Amino acid sequence: MRLSRYFMPILKENPKEAEIVSHRLMLRAGMVRQQSQGIYSWLPLGKKVLDKVNNIIREEQNRAGAVELLMPTLQSAELWQESGRYEAYGKEMLRIKDRQERPMLYGPTNEEMVTDIFRSYVKTYKNLPLNLYHIQLKFRDEIRPRFGTMRSREFLMKDAYSFDLTREDAIHSYNKMFVAYLRTFARLGMRAIPMRADTGPIGGNHSHEFIILADTGESEVFSHKAFTDFEIPAENTDFDDVAGLQSIFDKWTSVYAATSEMHDEAAFNAIPEGDRLSARGIEVGHIFYFGTKYSEPMGAKVQGPDGKEHPVHMGSYGIGPTRLVPAIIEASHDENGIIWPESVAPFDVVVINMKPGDAACDDISEKLYASLGNAGKDVLYDDSDDRAGTKFATADLIGVPVQIIVGPRSAAAGEVEVKDRKTGAREVMTLEAALNRVTG
């Protein structure tokens, strides 16, 4: 992408309304724009990161056997009356009347709707287990949306819903998502700690939050330091191996970890002092097993091997991509801007032409742009008329992992400078060496 043809509105000033660093950097880098309170547009640079986050989530959901569909944003109130949550949900639910005066709502979550889909089609245990997920917009009318897309009203959520005949099977489905989440966050460049959690309005009695540590986190968390050494389950993990997944779950829940709501001071103090971790954290995922809470009132039953009807055991599993993007930034930035993990960087590399119009600069820059693109790399080519200082600042701000700087003097000698955004290390090398460095 040539910067001259892109839309990446960089802000020079620090936006006053941004209280936390991720919000500030997302505004400054032209990733998002607030349209109404707690409602954001994702500008092109932000959209690219969001897509990459979604794709990693999707790959890991699919790997764990979940099947993707797409439920609508608007739901009928009737469904929620069936579960009893229509009244209970309170003012966070955005209630709407259509032109026929029918009561609707903008879905804050989809337990009811997916249960309705399930009961319409699935009649026998032979079609279980089943896990259906979608990545879809939600709306929660928070009284105080803040921190940019970290806590917005309209937001994107990946929500998965599992259906099983028995509690035991449902726990295996839960463990699949537990493992998928560990892998997902690791691929996003973050180490997330699963913590026993409160279930809130979703319900149930078996639930974990996944928390990443960040100074600006909203909640206080307490854990054993051992988590930093635990191994992330491998790509070839067998998700049908019931005992294997249970042992991963057991390992990851073997040491103390809790959010402040679930905190047990005595248990924490029993950890040797040097192993105690007390920090601030951001919730990036939340999984629930809630048994027959929805299947019972909504009549989602299957015939079991015994020939009788049984309400299915369910769980739900949420990750918020629009919250993950700022969470990644909170965990990975410096004073000059964002430092993207390679897996979600909006571009793999930025080619900075320091002097457009200079024949050698243009020639080398165009060659790099074409060759890297042909090699399958996603390249931003800064062909703008900005001053060199502005170009360097922009490249650091948007956090693309590798910068290739093409200046008139080195270009004349067939050389470029390659800078690693994370370490700041710079190295002068030939055009060919630079190509190999990025594509090799």
Place this chain on the structure above:
Amino acid sequence: MRLSRYFMPILKENPKEAEIVSHRLMLRAGMVRQQSQGIYSWLPLGKKVLDKVNNIIREEQNRAGAVELLMPTLQSAELWQESGRYEAYGKEMLRIKDRQERPMLYGPTNEEMVTDIFRSYVKTYKNLPLNLYHIQLKFRDEIRPRFGTMRSREFLMKDAYSFDLTREDAIHSYNKMFVAYLRTFARLGMRAIPMRADTGPIGGNHSHEFIILADTGESEVFSHKAFTDFEIPAENTDFDDVAGLQSIFDKWTSVYAATSEMHDEAAFNAIPEGDRLSARGIEVGHIFYFGTKYSEPMGAKVQGPDGKEHPVHMGSYGIGPTRLVPAIIEASHDENGIIWPESVAPFDVVVINMKPGDAACDDISEKLYASLGNAGKDVLYDDSDDRAGTKFATADLIGVPVQIIVGPRSAAAGEVEVKDRKTGAREVMTLEAALNRVTG
């Protein structure tokens, strides 16, 4: 994907509520499910097709230089008051009050919001041309939603918005989208005819609808038959070639074509009788040039080369992916079900194991499933316990282009039967030959 682990709820009965063939087939194939009047879930098979349609749209938008972002679904009423459309839009606009009693709406289109984004960041003609698009849910509260996702209330739309300094530049931007649309529909396996169109509530005086011919189309269309011979612009079309694009536009608009609203009986009758085409059509795209209709009242101005401020000339360009899916089916099906063009087929090939449990059948089926998957093909493996007749009917219904049938007798001899869904041609061949047929 193993069918035993997928969620593809096939209906055996013809759904009573479906008036047109695409709606009937989408329900029967388990592609969609109505959740409320005119509001649909896209079940996994439908979601896969929708994603493929979206990706082709996206590739052609990007090729034409449009830049993707993502605007939210909910908008503030204020923006629409600025353009004067808040009152004018009528009951199709879903109006909402949030918990603070602020008037909001579920966006039926995004001219106002994108103009607001533009005016916030772009100040000089040097940043033009610019074309921003998104693929996002819209809501139009139609009094009579019908025909499944062909005319639903909540629907997906790709809407692009172009910004230029002058009318002349804006016409070039219009032509870019005109060409992108010709390519998009062709890649989706359809021949769309551009027709001069009424502009309705979007406004402007230069507009084309893209219509595909189908017996069940909602509107009557009249055109010259020459369209069937016109060449689709090539992949390497130079979108910066102003004269080149204009000549493509001129060619495609050189012969008579009009919807009933714009129909000129005399002009039509001037066509030699054998060249007249009078048929029913489905609108699958609509493009508008509307000059300064929004930029003027909303103050979206840029500094020109003359140093003065000028309101920008705009256009908007819509395609409805959730309508395109049924439109493709209307144009491509037979009495047994859907016949997907390869470009949007939910799977490239289905492997039908006629006797799961039979060692030879299982062995060959698993080999095919693994090898085709490794070769990058999207494979559905029917490993279910259904009877052979049911499996064949399902495979025909869901319309996957190639079926590989693994029966016990031929499997024992190392052979399979390959069936082309479109022609119905069947051929017995070795496992290796079948692999080569599909991957070659």
